[in-house]
Amino acid sequence: MSDPVPYAPAPPLASLGILGAGRVGKALAARAADAGVAVALAGSADDISPVVAADAVVLAIPLGRYRSLPAERLRGALVIDAMNYWWELDGARPDLDDPTTSTSQTVAAFLEGARVVKALNHLSAYALENLARRAGEPERIAVALAGDDQADTAHVAALIDAMGFDPIVAGPLAEGMRFEPGTELFGADADRDEARLMLDRFWDTQRGRVVARARAAG
Template sequence: MIEVRPVIGILGAGRFGVVVARLAARAGYPVVVAASGDSTRVALPSDVLARGARPATAAEAAERAEIVILALPIGKHRAIPVAPLAGKIVIDAMNYWWESDGLLAGFTDPLVSSSEVVREHLPASRLVKALNHMSAKDLEQEARPSGRDGRKAIGIAADDEDARDVVARVVDDFGFDPVIVGRLADGVRLEPGTEPFGADVDAHELRAMIDGFPNSQRGRRRAAALAARGPLSDGG
């Protein structure tokens, strides 16, 4: 029996989006890729097109896809279609990195993960944080079949356990070992300023990095913000 895989829509046609499209197409997923504007601006490589990936507008990709990967600059998150993504699994692969993004309103609170801010724009979507902490180059070069020595790992954070498990399967199909970080708020452990961000490591090493979050730059900023709020803070 031939497995019918869900359509993956990728919002963002930059280098990262194209790499993710290649991984998805190689894994046998139908793929549609959208730039921020006209679909004719999406120039997919021949190998990606040959495996069936197709360009689309953001609205078309959101409508057709069953799983959507956000591969846009995070400052454009409010342009993401809301209604077509209601009830769908949405993988947030974006990052807020003030050094490159500048100071963006809503993303500067050290007690709030960037995915929680994105969820405010997509409240009816099943949001999962994943694919954000490894570079496009490493994603492209390090994919390996399940069980292969030297396989690298990708962290996953979500409140919806069923959506999390679906994304774990996608990550595995893409060629990486999934590592469950925790709830969506725990996606902060994969953000810029943490050891996992930019890391290219196996599941054991990634888990140790995630557990070391309190000692990271991001973790220390969060601890200082909690201390400043005093004993009434929930400390979560």
């Protein structure tokens, strides 16, 4: 099965900044370092200077804190949104639970001028820590990504591949909705073909029908 948005192979990123030093942020840092990528890890925006100097910045903080991000310093940067909305942590947030848009589009609107790609959000910390595999190995699992710019998407896909997972492009940034919390792919350790089927089945799920009706009405 092929990805709906073709992308040319891109050179791997030489450096990666990660904002968020929790378990996921540390797991991403380890995978990137294993791939030969120079990593800068910061626990908060107070330490962001080495992070924003990297070729790309991963956001691995609670999504409810996205408005604390230094938008001006991220202007023009390639930003990988690995954040998720959890009402238990973030509280009831209509801005993050709007079915007419993906949460990454909300983040992109706040980070005006940043080049946002949704990725690395739907695997568990355990999977990031333990399930990376070399290309071609039968148990290699997939990571979905969504972005509006094909070159940026290609760079993030190359990073995912180097980190030990099969990249699978869901489409433009709006399609990040299909692997947010509450979807079939979220938390699944699926290979490339299984992940593609899960993405394709999204519109037949209850969440998919809610999204489709809301977007049609909007």
